[in-house]
Amino acid sequence: MTITWPQALKQFDGYLRLEKALSPNSVEAYMRDATKLQQFLLSQRRHLGPAQVDTATLREFLVFLTDLGLGTASQARIVSGLKAFFEFLITEDLLREDPTDTLAAPKSGRHLPDTLSYPEIEQLLGAADLSTDAGLRARAFLEVLYSSGLRVTELCDLRLSNINATEGYMKVLGKGNKERLVPIGREALKHLNFYLSGVRGHLDIKPGAEDLAFLSHRGRQLSRITVFTTIKELAELAGLRKTISPHTLRHSFATHLIEGGADLRAVQEMLGHVSITTTEIYTHLDRDYLRQVITEFHPRS
Structure with missing residues:
Protein backbone atom coordinates (compact mmCIF):
# COMPACT_ATOMS: atom_id res chain seq x y z
CA MET A 1 0.00 0.00 0.00
CA THR A 2 1.33 3.44 -0.96
CA ILE A 3 0.56 6.05 1.65
CA THR A 4 0.56 9.79 1.06
CA TRP A 5 1.93 12.39 3.46
CA PRO A 6 -1.50 13.67 4.56
CA GLN A 7 -2.64 10.09 5.23
CA ALA A 8 0.55 9.18 7.10
CA LEU A 9 0.53 12.30 9.25
CA LYS A 10 -3.14 11.87 10.15
CA GLN A 11 -2.62 8.23 11.15
CA PHE A 12 0.59 9.09 13.02
CA ASP A 13 -1.32 11.70 15.03
CA GLY A 14 -3.94 9.15 16.01
CA TYR A 15 -1.25 6.57 16.85
CA LEU A 16 0.53 8.98 19.20
CA ARG A 17 -2.66 10.10 20.94
CA LEU A 18 -4.45 6.76 21.25
CA GLU A 19 -1.90 3.96 21.23
CA LYS A 20 1.03 5.80 22.79
CA ALA A 21 -1.20 8.00 24.99
CA LEU A 22 1.26 10.86 24.78
CA SER A 23 0.57 14.32 26.13
CA PRO A 24 -0.72 16.96 23.69
CA ASN A 25 2.65 18.77 23.82
CA SER A 26 4.55 15.59 22.97
CA VAL A 27 2.17 14.78 20.13
CA GLU A 28 2.60 18.29 18.76
CA ALA A 29 6.40 18.00 18.90
CA TYR A 30 6.47 14.65 17.08
CA MET A 31 4.04 15.88 14.45
CA ARG A 32 6.12 19.01 13.90
CA ASP A 33 9.25 16.92 13.30
CA ALA A 34 7.55 14.68 10.73
CA THR A 35 6.01 17.71 9.02
CA LYS A 36 9.43 19.37 8.75
CA LEU A 37 10.64 16.44 6.64
CA GLN A 38 7.62 16.78 4.35
CA GLN A 39 8.31 20.52 4.02
CA PHE A 40 11.94 19.83 3.15
CA LEU A 41 10.93 17.48 0.33
CA LEU A 42 8.49 20.09 -0.99
CA SER A 43 11.13 22.82 -0.85
CA GLN A 44 13.44 20.61 -2.92
CA ARG A 45 10.59 19.71 -5.30
CA ARG A 46 11.13 16.03 -4.58
CA HIS A 47 7.89 14.13 -4.86
CA LEU A 48 8.61 11.32 -2.41
CA GLY A 49 6.00 9.68 -0.24
CA PRO A 50 6.82 8.68 3.36
CA ALA A 51 7.58 5.09 2.29
CA GLN A 52 10.02 6.29 -0.38
CA VAL A 53 12.29 8.24 1.95
CA ASP A 54 15.69 6.59 2.41
CA THR A 55 18.62 7.20 4.77
CA ALA A 56 20.49 9.33 2.23
CA THR A 57 17.50 11.66 1.93
CA LEU A 58 17.31 11.98 5.71
CA ARG A 59 21.00 12.88 5.86
CA GLU A 60 20.44 15.58 3.24
CA PHE A 61 17.60 16.86 5.43
CA LEU A 62 19.97 17.18 8.41
CA VAL A 63 22.49 19.06 6.28
CA PHE A 64 19.67 21.38 5.22
CA LEU A 65 18.78 22.04 8.87
CA THR A 66 22.41 22.78 9.65
CA ASP A 67 22.57 25.28 6.80
CA LEU A 68 19.46 26.97 8.17
CA GLY A 69 21.26 27.42 11.48
CA LEU A 70 19.57 24.77 13.63
CA GLY A 71 21.86 23.59 16.43
CA THR A 72 22.86 20.00 17.12
CA ALA A 73 20.56 19.66 20.14
CA SER A 74 17.54 20.72 18.08
CA GLN A 75 18.57 18.40 15.25
CA ALA A 76 18.94 15.49 17.67
CA ARG A 77 15.40 16.09 18.88
CA ILE A 78 14.13 16.10 15.28
CA VAL A 79 15.96 12.80 14.60
CA SER A 80 14.18 11.34 17.63
CA GLY A 81 10.84 12.49 16.22
CA LEU A 82 11.63 10.98 12.81
CA LYS A 83 12.59 7.67 14.39
CA ALA A 84 9.18 7.59 16.08
CA PHE A 85 7.46 8.39 12.77
CA PHE A 86 9.20 5.64 10.80
CA GLU A 87 8.75 3.19 13.69
CA PHE A 88 5.02 3.87 13.35
CA LEU A 89 5.13 3.17 9.60
CA ILE A 90 6.89 -0.15 10.28
CA THR A 91 4.38 -1.05 12.99
CA GLU A 92 1.48 -0.40 10.61
CA ASP A 93 3.11 -2.50 7.84
CA LEU A 94 3.40 0.60 5.66
CA LEU A 95 7.17 0.26 5.41
CA ARG A 96 9.55 -2.69 5.39
CA GLU A 97 12.90 -1.13 6.21
CA ASP A 98 13.46 1.69 8.66
CA PRO A 99 15.60 4.45 7.05
CA THR A 100 16.44 5.83 10.50
CA ASP A 101 18.19 2.64 11.64
CA THR A 102 21.63 3.96 10.67
CA LEU A 103 20.75 7.64 11.03
CA ALA A 104 22.85 9.14 13.79
CA ALA A 105 21.96 12.39 15.49
CA PRO A 106 24.50 15.11 14.66
CA LYS A 107 27.48 15.32 17.00
CA SER A 108 28.42 18.50 18.73
CA GLY A 109 31.93 18.30 17.29
CA ARG A 110 31.04 20.41 14.27
CA HIS A 111 31.20 24.02 15.36
CA LEU A 112 28.17 26.19 14.77
CA PRO A 113 27.70 29.74 16.02
CA ASP A 114 25.88 29.84 19.33
CA THR A 115 22.16 30.39 19.17
CA LEU A 116 20.62 32.75 21.69
CA SER A 117 17.39 31.99 23.49
CA TYR A 118 14.72 34.67 23.30
CA PRO A 119 15.43 35.90 26.87
CA GLU A 120 19.10 36.20 25.86
CA ILE A 121 18.07 38.16 22.76
CA GLU A 122 16.18 40.55 25.04
CA GLN A 123 19.24 40.87 27.29
CA LEU A 124 21.41 41.75 24.31
CA LEU A 125 18.92 44.28 22.96
CA GLY A 126 18.51 45.83 26.39
CA ALA A 127 22.26 46.38 26.75
CA ALA A 128 22.23 49.17 24.14
CA ASP A 129 22.24 52.61 25.80
CA LEU A 130 19.43 54.50 24.08
CA SER A 131 20.59 57.80 25.55
CA THR A 132 23.58 57.80 23.17
CA ASP A 133 23.85 57.99 19.38
CA ALA A 134 25.92 54.81 19.29
CA GLY A 135 23.34 53.01 21.43
CA LEU A 136 20.43 54.08 19.23
CA ARG A 137 22.29 52.85 16.15
CA ALA A 138 23.26 49.57 17.84
CA ARG A 139 19.71 48.86 18.98
CA ALA A 140 18.42 49.62 15.49
CA PHE A 141 20.79 47.28 13.65
CA LEU A 142 20.40 44.54 16.27
CA GLU A 143 16.64 44.67 15.83
CA VAL A 144 17.00 44.54 12.04
CA LEU A 145 19.44 41.61 12.16
CA TYR A 146 17.18 39.58 14.45
CA SER A 147 13.94 40.63 12.78
CA SER A 148 14.99 39.65 9.27
CA GLY A 149 17.95 37.25 9.50
CA LEU A 150 20.29 39.44 7.47
CA ARG A 151 23.96 38.73 6.94
CA VAL A 152 26.26 41.44 8.26
CA THR A 153 27.24 42.53 4.74
CA GLU A 154 23.56 42.78 3.79
CA LEU A 155 23.01 45.01 6.81
CA CYS A 156 25.90 47.32 5.93
CA ASP A 157 24.71 47.51 2.32
CA LEU A 158 21.05 48.07 3.22
CA ARG A 159 19.59 51.09 1.39
CA LEU A 160 16.81 53.38 2.50
CA SER A 161 15.24 53.20 -0.94
CA ASN A 162 14.87 49.42 -0.50
CA ILE A 163 12.90 49.67 2.75
CA ASN A 164 9.13 49.77 2.41
CA ALA A 165 7.96 50.58 5.92
CA THR A 166 4.30 50.71 4.89
CA GLU A 167 4.34 47.15 3.59
CA GLY A 168 6.87 45.94 6.19
CA TYR A 169 9.40 44.72 3.64
CA MET A 170 13.01 45.23 2.62
CA LYS A 171 14.73 44.40 -0.64
CA VAL A 172 18.07 42.80 0.20
CA LEU A 173 21.03 42.15 -2.06
CA GLY A 174 22.53 38.84 -0.96
CA LYS A 175 25.28 36.49 -2.07
CA GLY A 176 25.84 36.33 -5.81
CA ASN A 177 24.02 39.67 -6.19
CA LYS A 178 20.71 37.86 -5.76
CA GLU A 179 17.84 40.05 -4.61
CA ARG A 180 15.19 38.86 -2.20
CA LEU A 181 12.34 40.43 -0.27
CA VAL A 182 12.47 40.04 3.50
CA PRO A 183 9.81 41.04 6.04
CA ILE A 184 10.88 43.48 8.74
CA GLY A 185 9.03 43.55 12.06
CA ARG A 186 7.37 46.46 13.78
CA GLU A 187 9.90 46.61 16.62
CA ALA A 188 12.75 46.74 14.11
CA LEU A 189 11.02 49.49 12.13
CA LYS A 190 10.36 51.45 15.31
CA HIS A 191 13.99 51.43 16.40
CA LEU A 192 15.20 52.02 12.87
CA ASN A 193 13.06 55.16 12.76
CA PHE A 194 14.47 56.28 16.13
CA TYR A 195 17.95 55.98 14.65
CA LEU A 196 17.11 57.63 11.32
CA SER A 197 15.41 60.64 12.89
CA GLY A 198 17.47 60.96 16.04
CA VAL A 199 20.97 60.20 14.77
CA ARG A 200 21.38 59.70 11.05
CA GLY A 201 19.38 62.82 10.18
CA HIS A 202 21.98 64.97 11.94
CA LEU A 203 25.12 63.48 10.36
CA ASP A 204 27.32 65.11 7.76
CA ILE A 205 26.70 62.41 5.14
CA LYS A 206 29.53 61.87 2.69
CA PRO A 207 28.98 61.52 -1.07
CA GLY A 208 27.99 58.01 -2.06
CA ALA A 209 26.48 57.21 1.34
CA GLU A 210 23.26 59.19 0.96
CA ASP A 211 21.04 56.12 0.49
CA LEU A 212 22.71 53.78 3.00
CA ALA A 213 20.59 53.05 6.06
CA PHE A 214 23.39 52.65 8.61
CA LEU A 215 26.33 55.05 8.74
CA SER A 216 29.42 55.64 10.84
CA HIS A 217 29.52 58.73 13.04
CA ARG A 218 31.50 60.37 10.23
CA GLY A 219 28.72 59.87 7.70
CA ARG A 220 30.32 56.99 5.83
CA GLN A 221 29.14 53.42 5.29
CA LEU A 222 29.00 51.43 8.52
CA SER A 223 31.76 48.81 8.54
CA ARG A 224 31.42 45.12 9.28
CA ILE A 225 34.09 45.44 11.97
CA THR A 226 32.05 48.08 13.81
CA VAL A 227 29.01 45.79 13.83
CA PHE A 228 31.07 42.84 15.11
CA THR A 229 32.79 44.93 17.79
CA THR A 230 29.56 46.55 18.96
CA ARG A 250 20.84 35.18 11.93
CA HIS A 251 21.02 31.66 13.39
CA SER A 252 18.72 32.68 16.23
CA PHE A 253 16.23 34.18 13.76
CA ALA A 254 16.08 30.90 11.81
CA THR A 255 16.09 28.64 14.86
CA HIS A 256 13.32 30.49 16.69
CA LEU A 257 11.10 30.46 13.60
CA ILE A 258 11.70 26.78 12.84
CA GLU A 259 11.31 25.60 16.42
CA GLY A 260 8.13 27.66 16.67
CA GLY A 261 6.70 25.69 13.76
CA ALA A 262 7.38 27.99 10.79
CA ASP A 263 7.44 26.50 7.29
CA LEU A 264 11.00 25.52 6.35
CA ARG A 265 10.48 26.74 2.82
CA ALA A 266 9.51 30.21 4.01
CA VAL A 267 12.55 30.44 6.29
CA GLN A 268 14.76 29.22 3.45
CA GLU A 269 13.46 31.97 1.21
CA MET A 270 13.93 34.67 3.84
CA LEU A 271 17.52 33.62 4.56
CA GLY A 272 18.36 33.65 0.86
CA HIS A 273 19.71 30.09 0.77
CA VAL A 274 18.05 29.47 -2.58
CA SER A 275 19.17 31.32 -5.71
CA ILE A 276 15.97 33.15 -6.50
CA THR A 277 15.08 36.42 -8.19
CA THR A 278 12.56 38.89 -6.82
CA THR A 279 10.04 37.69 -9.40
CA GLU A 280 10.39 34.10 -8.23
CA ILE A 281 9.64 35.16 -4.66
CA TYR A 282 6.26 36.40 -5.84
CA THR A 283 5.80 33.11 -7.71
CA HIS A 284 6.67 30.74 -4.87
CA LEU A 285 5.61 32.64 -1.77
CA ASP A 286 3.67 35.86 -1.77
CA ARG A 287 4.44 38.72 0.60
CA ASP A 288 1.31 38.20 2.69
CA TYR A 289 2.36 34.62 3.42
CA LEU A 290 5.90 35.61 4.48
CA ARG A 291 4.47 38.34 6.69
CA GLN A 292 2.09 35.79 8.22
CA VAL A 293 5.04 33.49 9.03
CA ILE A 294 6.87 36.32 10.81
CA THR A 295 3.74 37.47 12.66
CA GLU A 296 2.85 33.98 13.82
CA PHE A 297 6.23 32.54 14.73
CA HIS A 298 8.78 35.34 15.38
CA PRO A 299 9.15 36.21 19.10
CA ARG A 300 9.30 39.97 18.40
CA SER A 301 6.51 40.08 15.82
Whole structure:
Protein backbone atom coordinates (compact mmCIF):
# COMPACT_ATOMS: atom_id res chain seq x y z
CA MET A 1 0.00 0.00 0.00
CA THR A 2 1.33 3.44 -0.96
CA ILE A 3 0.56 6.05 1.65
CA THR A 4 0.56 9.79 1.06
CA TRP A 5 1.93 12.39 3.46
CA PRO A 6 -1.50 13.67 4.56
CA GLN A 7 -2.64 10.09 5.23
CA ALA A 8 0.55 9.18 7.10
CA LEU A 9 0.53 12.30 9.25
CA LYS A 10 -3.14 11.87 10.15
CA GLN A 11 -2.62 8.23 11.15
CA PHE A 12 0.59 9.09 13.02
CA ASP A 13 -1.32 11.70 15.03
CA GLY A 14 -3.94 9.15 16.01
CA TYR A 15 -1.25 6.57 16.85
CA LEU A 16 0.53 8.98 19.20
CA ARG A 17 -2.66 10.10 20.94
CA LEU A 18 -4.45 6.76 21.25
CA GLU A 19 -1.90 3.96 21.23
CA LYS A 20 1.03 5.80 22.79
CA ALA A 21 -1.20 8.00 24.99
CA LEU A 22 1.26 10.86 24.78
CA SER A 23 0.57 14.32 26.13
CA PRO A 24 -0.72 16.96 23.69
CA ASN A 25 2.65 18.77 23.82
CA SER A 26 4.55 15.59 22.97
CA VAL A 27 2.17 14.78 20.13
CA GLU A 28 2.60 18.29 18.76
CA ALA A 29 6.40 18.00 18.90
CA TYR A 30 6.47 14.65 17.08
CA MET A 31 4.04 15.88 14.45
CA ARG A 32 6.12 19.01 13.90
CA ASP A 33 9.25 16.92 13.30
CA ALA A 34 7.55 14.68 10.73
CA THR A 35 6.01 17.71 9.02
CA LYS A 36 9.43 19.37 8.75
CA LEU A 37 10.64 16.44 6.64
CA GLN A 38 7.62 16.78 4.35
CA GLN A 39 8.31 20.52 4.02
CA PHE A 40 11.94 19.83 3.15
CA LEU A 41 10.93 17.48 0.33
CA LEU A 42 8.49 20.09 -0.99
CA SER A 43 11.13 22.82 -0.85
CA GLN A 44 13.44 20.61 -2.92
CA ARG A 45 10.59 19.71 -5.30
CA ARG A 46 11.13 16.03 -4.58
CA HIS A 47 7.89 14.13 -4.86
CA LEU A 48 8.61 11.32 -2.41
CA GLY A 49 6.00 9.68 -0.24
CA PRO A 50 6.82 8.68 3.36
CA ALA A 51 7.58 5.09 2.29
CA GLN A 52 10.02 6.29 -0.38
CA VAL A 53 12.29 8.24 1.95
CA ASP A 54 15.69 6.59 2.41
CA THR A 55 18.62 7.20 4.77
CA ALA A 56 20.49 9.33 2.23
CA THR A 57 17.50 11.66 1.93
CA LEU A 58 17.31 11.98 5.71
CA ARG A 59 21.00 12.88 5.86
CA GLU A 60 20.44 15.58 3.24
CA PHE A 61 17.60 16.86 5.43
CA LEU A 62 19.97 17.18 8.41
CA VAL A 63 22.49 19.06 6.28
CA PHE A 64 19.67 21.38 5.22
CA LEU A 65 18.78 22.04 8.87
CA THR A 66 22.41 22.78 9.65
CA ASP A 67 22.57 25.28 6.80
CA LEU A 68 19.46 26.97 8.17
CA GLY A 69 21.26 27.42 11.48
CA LEU A 70 19.57 24.77 13.63
CA GLY A 71 21.86 23.59 16.43
CA THR A 72 22.86 20.00 17.12
CA ALA A 73 20.56 19.66 20.14
CA SER A 74 17.54 20.72 18.08
CA GLN A 75 18.57 18.40 15.25
CA ALA A 76 18.94 15.49 17.67
CA ARG A 77 15.40 16.09 18.88
CA ILE A 78 14.13 16.10 15.28
CA VAL A 79 15.96 12.80 14.60
CA SER A 80 14.18 11.34 17.63
CA GLY A 81 10.84 12.49 16.22
CA LEU A 82 11.63 10.98 12.81
CA LYS A 83 12.59 7.67 14.39
CA ALA A 84 9.18 7.59 16.08
CA PHE A 85 7.46 8.39 12.77
CA PHE A 86 9.20 5.64 10.80
CA GLU A 87 8.75 3.19 13.69
CA PHE A 88 5.02 3.87 13.35
CA LEU A 89 5.13 3.17 9.60
CA ILE A 90 6.89 -0.15 10.28
CA THR A 91 4.38 -1.05 12.99
CA GLU A 92 1.48 -0.40 10.61
CA ASP A 93 3.11 -2.50 7.84
CA LEU A 94 3.40 0.60 5.66
CA LEU A 95 7.17 0.26 5.41
CA ARG A 96 9.55 -2.69 5.39
CA GLU A 97 12.90 -1.13 6.21
CA ASP A 98 13.46 1.69 8.66
CA PRO A 99 15.60 4.45 7.05
CA THR A 100 16.44 5.83 10.50
CA ASP A 101 18.19 2.64 11.64
CA THR A 102 21.63 3.96 10.67
CA LEU A 103 20.75 7.64 11.03
CA ALA A 104 22.85 9.14 13.79
CA ALA A 105 21.96 12.39 15.49
CA PRO A 106 24.50 15.11 14.66
CA LYS A 107 27.48 15.32 17.00
CA SER A 108 28.42 18.50 18.73
CA GLY A 109 31.93 18.30 17.29
CA ARG A 110 31.04 20.41 14.27
CA HIS A 111 31.20 24.02 15.36
CA LEU A 112 28.17 26.19 14.77
CA PRO A 113 27.70 29.74 16.02
CA ASP A 114 25.88 29.84 19.33
CA THR A 115 22.16 30.39 19.17
CA LEU A 116 20.62 32.75 21.69
CA SER A 117 17.39 31.99 23.49
CA TYR A 118 14.72 34.67 23.30
CA PRO A 119 15.43 35.90 26.87
CA GLU A 120 19.10 36.20 25.86
CA ILE A 121 18.07 38.16 22.76
CA GLU A 122 16.18 40.55 25.04
CA GLN A 123 19.24 40.87 27.29
CA LEU A 124 21.41 41.75 24.31
CA LEU A 125 18.92 44.28 22.96
CA GLY A 126 18.51 45.83 26.39
CA ALA A 127 22.26 46.38 26.75
CA ALA A 128 22.23 49.17 24.14
CA ASP A 129 22.24 52.61 25.80
CA LEU A 130 19.43 54.50 24.08
CA SER A 131 20.59 57.80 25.55
CA THR A 132 23.58 57.80 23.17
CA ASP A 133 23.85 57.99 19.38
CA ALA A 134 25.92 54.81 19.29
CA GLY A 135 23.34 53.01 21.43
CA LEU A 136 20.43 54.08 19.23
CA ARG A 137 22.29 52.85 16.15
CA ALA A 138 23.26 49.57 17.84
CA ARG A 139 19.71 48.86 18.98
CA ALA A 140 18.42 49.62 15.49
CA PHE A 141 20.79 47.28 13.65
CA LEU A 142 20.40 44.54 16.27
CA GLU A 143 16.64 44.67 15.83
CA VAL A 144 17.00 44.54 12.04
CA LEU A 145 19.44 41.61 12.16
CA TYR A 146 17.18 39.58 14.45
CA SER A 147 13.94 40.63 12.78
CA SER A 148 14.99 39.65 9.27
CA GLY A 149 17.95 37.25 9.50
CA LEU A 150 20.29 39.44 7.47
CA ARG A 151 23.96 38.73 6.94
CA VAL A 152 26.26 41.44 8.26
CA THR A 153 27.24 42.53 4.74
CA GLU A 154 23.56 42.78 3.79
CA LEU A 155 23.01 45.01 6.81
CA CYS A 156 25.90 47.32 5.93
CA ASP A 157 24.71 47.51 2.32
CA LEU A 158 21.05 48.07 3.22
CA ARG A 159 19.59 51.09 1.39
CA LEU A 160 16.81 53.38 2.50
CA SER A 161 15.24 53.20 -0.94
CA ASN A 162 14.87 49.42 -0.50
CA ILE A 163 12.90 49.67 2.75
CA ASN A 164 9.13 49.77 2.41
CA ALA A 165 7.96 50.58 5.92
CA THR A 166 4.30 50.71 4.89
CA GLU A 167 4.34 47.15 3.59
CA GLY A 168 6.87 45.94 6.19
CA TYR A 169 9.40 44.72 3.64
CA MET A 170 13.01 45.23 2.62
CA LYS A 171 14.73 44.40 -0.64
CA VAL A 172 18.07 42.80 0.20
CA LEU A 173 21.03 42.15 -2.06
CA GLY A 174 22.53 38.84 -0.96
CA LYS A 175 25.28 36.49 -2.07
CA GLY A 176 25.84 36.33 -5.81
CA ASN A 177 24.02 39.67 -6.19
CA LYS A 178 20.71 37.86 -5.76
CA GLU A 179 17.84 40.05 -4.61
CA ARG A 180 15.19 38.86 -2.20
CA LEU A 181 12.34 40.43 -0.27
CA VAL A 182 12.47 40.04 3.50
CA PRO A 183 9.81 41.04 6.04
CA ILE A 184 10.88 43.48 8.74
CA GLY A 185 9.03 43.55 12.06
CA ARG A 186 7.37 46.46 13.78
CA GLU A 187 9.90 46.61 16.62
CA ALA A 188 12.75 46.74 14.11
CA LEU A 189 11.02 49.49 12.13
CA LYS A 190 10.36 51.45 15.31
CA HIS A 191 13.99 51.43 16.40
CA LEU A 192 15.20 52.02 12.87
CA ASN A 193 13.06 55.16 12.76
CA PHE A 194 14.47 56.28 16.13
CA TYR A 195 17.95 55.98 14.65
CA LEU A 196 17.11 57.63 11.32
CA SER A 197 15.41 60.64 12.89
CA GLY A 198 17.47 60.96 16.04
CA VAL A 199 20.97 60.20 14.77
CA ARG A 200 21.38 59.70 11.05
CA GLY A 201 19.38 62.82 10.18
CA HIS A 202 21.98 64.97 11.94
CA LEU A 203 25.12 63.48 10.36
CA ASP A 204 27.32 65.11 7.76
CA ILE A 205 26.70 62.41 5.14
CA LYS A 206 29.53 61.87 2.69
CA PRO A 207 28.98 61.52 -1.07
CA GLY A 208 27.99 58.01 -2.06
CA ALA A 209 26.48 57.21 1.34
CA GLU A 210 23.26 59.19 0.96
CA ASP A 211 21.04 56.12 0.49
CA LEU A 212 22.71 53.78 3.00
CA ALA A 213 20.59 53.05 6.06
CA PHE A 214 23.39 52.65 8.61
CA LEU A 215 26.33 55.05 8.74
CA SER A 216 29.42 55.64 10.84
CA HIS A 217 29.52 58.73 13.04
CA ARG A 218 31.50 60.37 10.23
CA GLY A 219 28.72 59.87 7.70
CA ARG A 220 30.32 56.99 5.83
CA GLN A 221 29.14 53.42 5.29
CA LEU A 222 29.00 51.43 8.52
CA SER A 223 31.76 48.81 8.54
CA ARG A 224 31.42 45.12 9.28
CA ILE A 225 34.09 45.44 11.97
CA THR A 226 32.05 48.08 13.81
CA VAL A 227 29.01 45.79 13.83
CA PHE A 228 31.07 42.84 15.11
CA THR A 229 32.79 44.93 17.79
CA THR A 230 29.56 46.55 18.96
CA ILE A 231 27.77 43.22 19.33
CA LYS A 232 30.70 41.73 21.24
CA GLU A 233 30.78 44.68 23.66
CA LEU A 234 27.01 44.57 24.21
CA ALA A 235 27.14 40.81 24.84
CA GLU A 236 29.71 41.42 27.59
CA LEU A 237 27.59 44.19 29.09
CA ALA A 238 24.57 41.86 29.04
CA GLY A 239 26.55 39.16 30.85
CA LEU A 240 26.18 36.65 28.01
CA ARG A 241 28.93 34.02 28.14
CA LYS A 242 28.51 32.79 24.58
CA THR A 243 30.56 33.62 21.51
CA ILE A 244 28.24 36.09 19.80
CA SER A 245 28.53 37.66 16.36
CA PRO A 246 26.10 39.11 13.80
CA HIS A 247 25.68 35.58 12.45
CA THR A 248 24.45 34.47 15.89
CA LEU A 249 21.41 36.68 15.39
CA ARG A 250 20.84 35.18 11.93
CA HIS A 251 21.02 31.66 13.39
CA SER A 252 18.72 32.68 16.23
CA PHE A 253 16.23 34.18 13.76
CA ALA A 254 16.08 30.90 11.81
CA THR A 255 16.09 28.64 14.86
CA HIS A 256 13.32 30.49 16.69
CA LEU A 257 11.10 30.46 13.60
CA ILE A 258 11.70 26.78 12.84
CA GLU A 259 11.31 25.60 16.42
CA GLY A 260 8.13 27.66 16.67
CA GLY A 261 6.70 25.69 13.76
CA ALA A 262 7.38 27.99 10.79
CA ASP A 263 7.44 26.50 7.29
CA LEU A 264 11.00 25.52 6.35
CA ARG A 265 10.48 26.74 2.82
CA ALA A 266 9.51 30.21 4.01
CA VAL A 267 12.55 30.44 6.29
CA GLN A 268 14.76 29.22 3.45
CA GLU A 269 13.46 31.97 1.21
CA MET A 270 13.93 34.67 3.84
CA LEU A 271 17.52 33.62 4.56
CA GLY A 272 18.36 33.65 0.86
CA HIS A 273 19.71 30.09 0.77
CA VAL A 274 18.05 29.47 -2.58
CA SER A 275 19.17 31.32 -5.71
CA ILE A 276 15.97 33.15 -6.50
CA THR A 277 15.08 36.42 -8.19
CA THR A 278 12.56 38.89 -6.82
CA THR A 279 10.04 37.69 -9.40
CA GLU A 280 10.39 34.10 -8.23
CA ILE A 281 9.64 35.16 -4.66
CA TYR A 282 6.26 36.40 -5.84
CA THR A 283 5.80 33.11 -7.71
CA HIS A 284 6.67 30.74 -4.87
CA LEU A 285 5.61 32.64 -1.77
CA ASP A 286 3.67 35.86 -1.77
CA ARG A 287 4.44 38.72 0.60
CA ASP A 288 1.31 38.20 2.69
CA TYR A 289 2.36 34.62 3.42
CA LEU A 290 5.90 35.61 4.48
CA ARG A 291 4.47 38.34 6.69
CA GLN A 292 2.09 35.79 8.22
CA VAL A 293 5.04 33.49 9.03
CA ILE A 294 6.87 36.32 10.81
CA THR A 295 3.74 37.47 12.66
CA GLU A 296 2.85 33.98 13.82
CA PHE A 297 6.23 32.54 14.73
CA HIS A 298 8.78 35.34 15.38
CA PRO A 299 9.15 36.21 19.10
CA ARG A 300 9.30 39.97 18.40
CA SER A 301 6.51 40.08 15.82
